[in-house]
Structure formats: C-alpha cells, structure tokens
Amino acid sequence: MVAFTAKRLGVALLVALTVSLITFSMIFVSGDPAVAIAGEGARAEDVDAIRKFYGFDRPIPVQYADWLTGALKGDLGRSYTLRQPVADVIASRLPVTLALGASAILFALVLAIPLGVVAAVRPNSFIDRFALLVAVVGQAMPSFWFALTLILWLGVYWRLLPITGSDHWQNFVMPAIALGYYVTPAVMRLTRAGVLEVLSSDYIRTARAKGLRPAKVLFKHALRNAIIPVVSLAAVQFGFMLGGSIVIETIFQINGLGYLAWESIQRKDLPVMQAIVLVLSVIYVLLTLAADLLNAALDPRLRTS
C-alpha cells in the first residue's frame, strides 16, 4: 500500500505540473500579452511599460518558474481588471461553487442510486425502463436549455423558486438539479451494473440460502460492495462538474468560480482565467487521487495495477 500510494502521489504531482505548464502557456495563445492588456492602438511606450510591469520581458522559463513558485505559495498574480490579488478573488468565489457542486452531486446520488438499485433488482420492470429513460434523456439534453426550462416552469409559471442570485439556499435548488442531472445517467448505470453483478455472486447465493431476508441481503451484503465504484465515480464526476458549472452559474448568476471564469473571459483577464483552470485541475487531481487510494484501501487487488 505504501508503494502504491507513493507511485500514485508521484503521478498526481506530475499531472499537476504538466497542467500548470499548459495553463501558463495560455498567455501566449493570443500573441503578445502586453499588447492585449494595453488594447489595440496603444502607444509603444505604454506597451513597453506594461511589459515591464507584468514581467513579460523576462525569458519564458523564468516567467514560468516565477508564476509556479508564486502559485505554490498561494500567490496567483494580480487580476488585470479587478485590481485585486487573484488568490483573494478565487478564495471568495470557490466556496459558492463547491456548495453548488456538493448539492448537485447530492441530488444526483439521491436520484441515481435508488433508481439504479431498483432497476437491478427488477430488470426489465417498469422502474428499470423508467431509469433507462431518465438516463437517455439526461445524456441528450443541453444543460443550458434544461436550466432555462427549469427557470420557466419552477421559477416563472409555478413561482416555486427564486430565479437568480446566490444568497439563500433556495437559490441553489434549480442550479443543483440542472447541474446534477448530467451526472445521474453515469451513476445510475454503474449502480445498476454493480448491483446486478454482485447479486449473481456466490456469497449472495449463500446469504439467501441461509434464509436471510431479501432486504438484509440487498442492503447489508450486496449494496456494500456495489457502492464502492459508485463512490469513486462520484468523486471524479464532482471534479468534472466544477468545470461544467460555468454554464449553470452564468445562467443563474451565481457568484461562484464559474461565473467569475465567464466574467474574466469576457474581460480577457488572463491571470484569473489561468488561476481558475489551475485550481479546478488541481481539485480534480486531488479527487481522483483520493478515490484511487480509497479504492485501493478497500480492495487490495487494485494495488498491483
């Protein structure tokens, strides 16, 4: 387990480093960053001053090393437009996005796990077909369109929920549904497949042969094993969702990282964009690392691969 942990940690670190390199090189995608900040038609002296101020005149490896060591110390540079350190802006917005992501994954699990279990216990039943429908629809519906449809019905026609904002828990209900619905199909399919597989295994047959009640067999014996891969999938999907929340946060005007990303993209505020990509990637790397280690701890067979 120690060797496995060390190896996984090393890979995670390397991935994070590579991501930071790619993120850093975003500066050069648009050409000269100093010109981009100064705006078109700026005087050459101004562009030079900006180049000096932000340090774009130094060799690129030096700039990268500087940016990376700063990032490791929690200094992500200064925003071009907000006149504030990027780290402060991100720290104030990240909790909102984490809360949204957590409510979304909660919604997805509460919907997907029971449906998946029932679908596996009663294959080809009405519930199984309904679960399939939920999955198929969820995979095909554009997220922004689903969000607008929710606003129209729950917010305007039925007046059940507030449409925009992020001050009250009620503000998070619709965004959580809109965001979480996309994770539902994957979680449900995995739950169904896992429970189906476990239910046909020998130890379940033994448990049934002993005369245990079906509910006890299902909840105490079957679900316990079938749920492990679902937990790690949920961790990975949580990471994906934080990245995907930009669409949902923009629609509901939730003051989180996604909305910040959209604002900074509009203003071409590169340090903020870079920092958000980096922060979300690192969160994803940590989540997958945690899921892998958890799986390996629970199932020793996984440690060899």
Added chain:
Amino acid sequence: MAQTTLPGLHIIDGIAAPTPGALLRQRILRHWGLLSGGLILAAIVAMAIFAPLLAPHDPYDQDLARKLIPPVWHLSAKASWTYPLGTDHLGRDYLSRLLYGSRISLLIGFSAMLISGVIGTTLGVLAGYFGGRVDTAVNFIVTTRLAMPVVLVALAVVSLVGSSLTVVIWVLGLLLWDRFAVVMRSATQQVRSREFIVAAQAVGCSTPRILLAEVAPNVLNHLIVIATLEMAQAILLEAALSFLGLGVQPPTPSWGLMVSEAKGLMFFDPWLIAIPGIALFLLVLSINMLGDGLRDVTAPENRG
C-alpha cells in the same frame, strides 16, 4: 436414414444456417432504438443537405415589421403558414434558421469528431499495441487531459484566439479525444494477444501492416460506437459555447445561438427557446441511440 415421414419436416433440410451477416441484419432490424435513432438522424441529415430547397425563406433576411410572429399552433391572429415556426426578434423566419442550423451542428460535430478520432485512436492503438513505456506515456497524457476542465479551456482558448467556425471545430477536436484513446487502448490490448496477431508477427509482417490490416478491422466496431458518442458530445459543447457567446457568431444560425438570442424573450415567447432546444435534444438523442444500438448489435456482450 430413411426420409422422414413427418409432413413438412423435409423443408428443414433445405435451410442453411444463417450467415453472420444475416444474423447482424436480423439484430439491426429487431433493435428499435437503433432503427429509430438512425431514422431521426437520417431525417436531420436530409434537412441539413436540402436546407436551401426546404427553407421557405432566407435565414438571414431581417424585417422588424414582422418580428416575433408566433408559430402556427399558437392561438394568435398573427400566426400564419407563411412562417410555420414563427419569426425571431429580428423578424427572421424561424423554420429556415432551424433548417440551416442543423448544418452547423452536424458540421461541427462531425469535423470535431474526426479530429479527436484521429488523435485518440492513434494514441490508444499505439498504447494498446506496444504497451510498456508507450502505454505509460499515453496514460499520462490522457490523465492530464482529463484533469483540464473542458468547457472552461474551450471558452478561454476561443476567446483568446477569436471565435470562428474553424476555431470552434479545432478547439473541440483537440479537447475531446480522451474517450477514443481509452476505449481504443483496451480494445487493442484485447486484440493484441490473439493468435492471428502472433501469426502475422511470426510471418514477419511489418508493424504498420499488422496495425492496419490485422488490428484495425477488429477494433472498428468500438471505434464507430465511440465516434457517435463523441459527435453527440461535440454538438452539445458547440451549443453551449454558442449559447455563452463564444462559439458560432451571429448572424449564423446555430441552435445554441438561437437559444441564447431568445433567452431574454423566453418569459413572453417560450417557443423561441423550446424549438431550437428540442431540435438539439432530438439530434443528440438520435446519435446516442444509434451509438448504443450499434454497440448492442455488433458486440452484444458489452451491453452496459
């Protein structure tokens, strides 16, 4: 043995066992998801190809005098068959824009899928066939790619480079190859250890020849399934980018852009977002159904 005495049984002698091709055709015809997905997709493709013939008006023709005419099923005096799906906020015929919009979705979805398919398949087949260090390297590249938030990176790059149809296609193509790589890798691993590969190696076939002539035909069914799923993914992402204003630029009719342009008006004229939204849903649904169906009929053991 004597001729059977049971009446009618001799007919059985004349029936040969069904060929694999016949069995496949039978499975296709019995798979309603595959058939209906294929039919809807064929209809949308036909719509895209024949858009100039089918569209009743010019999709770019604006006239504020006839803006926001509701569709024909709407109980309004303004609704008419001249504009079956009504007009948008600039008075452009919604049906014509919808028809031309299918071209954008299909074009972007298909081209992005081709680019990502080439990248992902190359990486996946190399990793699966050679294993060892190549495999480790490819795994690392895939892991790194998965750690990057797709929507965010796509938006950022498009905004920095400047938005155009070509840029959107390339950005999506360069971002969405991960599933190709993962699936092609495991499919190739399964094929690699089979006898006919060992035989080809023993005969002295070159590696490119083995990859193209022996490996490729045996992983093709997986490739087609992933291709459909990734095309659907690319179409949804294009719509999201266009919705956020960083994909296809106005006045080009894109379904995502149509929803975006109508979102301010949706409280009064909800059909404006309903129509392009449903079109997107049907397109992605049909592609997914086709992909799932193809997986079922070509490799029934992989059913999820």
